[in-house]
Amino acid sequence: MSPVLPANRVTLRSLKQQLGLQFNPDPQFFPEGSQTHPHLTELERQLLDRVKDNFWALMEDPPMLENSVKMVVLAPLLDLAGFYRKPFHIETETSITLEMEDDGTVIQGRIDVLVQKNRLWLLVIESKCSDFSVTRAIPQALTYMLGNPESDRPTYGAIVNGNEFLFLKAIRQPTSQYSNSRLFSLLNPGNDLYEVLQVLKQLGQVVVRW
Numbered sequence: 001m002s003p004v005l006p007a008n009r010v011t012l013r014s015l016k017q018q019l020g021l022q023f024n025p026d027p028q029f030f031p032e033g034s035q036t037h038p039h040l041t042e043l044e045r046q047l048l049d050r051v052k053d054n055f056w057a058l059m060e061d062p063p064m065l066e067n068s069v070k071m072v073v074l075a076p077l078l079d080l081a082g083f084y085r086k087p088f089h090i091e092t093e094t095s096i097t098l099e100m101e102d103d104g105t106v107i108q109g110r111i112d113v114l115v116q117k118n119r120l121w122l123l124v125i126e127s128k129c130s131d132f133s134v135t136r137a138i139p140q141a142l143t144y145m146l147g148n149p150e151s152d153r154p155t156y157g158a159i160v161n162g163n164e165f166l167f168l169k170a171i172r173q174p175t176s177q178y179s180n181s182r183l184f185s186l187l188n189p190g191n192d193l194y195e196v197l198q199v200l201k202q203l204g205q206v207v208v209r210w
Helices: 012-019 042-058 066-080 134-146 193-208
Strands: 004-006 089-099 106-117 120-127 155-160 164-171 177-180
Touching (some): 012 134, 042 193, 066 155, 120 134, 134 164
Parallel strands (some): 120 155
16 A cells, blocks of 8 residues: 655655656746736725735734635635636635655645636645745645646646745646745735735636636
């Protein structure tokens, strides 16, 4: 029987050794995470300002737990990005299995939120409590992304802890590669949620064209 490894115990080193995963530093590999994005309306900006205000209200009694992150921050963003309507489909707590090529180890876990279109995964979203660093969840998110059965298409991911957002892109063919966006944070001046929503809309437009 193959050994089973929980997804939250996977490391970048193990993904590199077992799947040949490499970081791609070329900005052209993940332009969707940095290019000019769709325009936001004044109403959308007002709603995002309200989301940020709600977040800061909850931060008065930290930490903000994972379910609170989903309800207060993530749910409004997915709504404004249009991911609750066709052609997209939302799933939660989706099981994933990925087999390592060398030793046959099976990685198992559950995706917090999966946004898909005709089995093409747009976002594999891993949400954490507010005092959890998003960088710690990169190996886990990449494991889920690399488990996408549609391996001929890129998979986009997002890690959210309430106040920080990091987008990822991964491909399996011809070689396993990934890259990440800059780190968006509600601790920055202004409201980084504007850019977060713009990235989400941009990724949605990319997938609709497939």
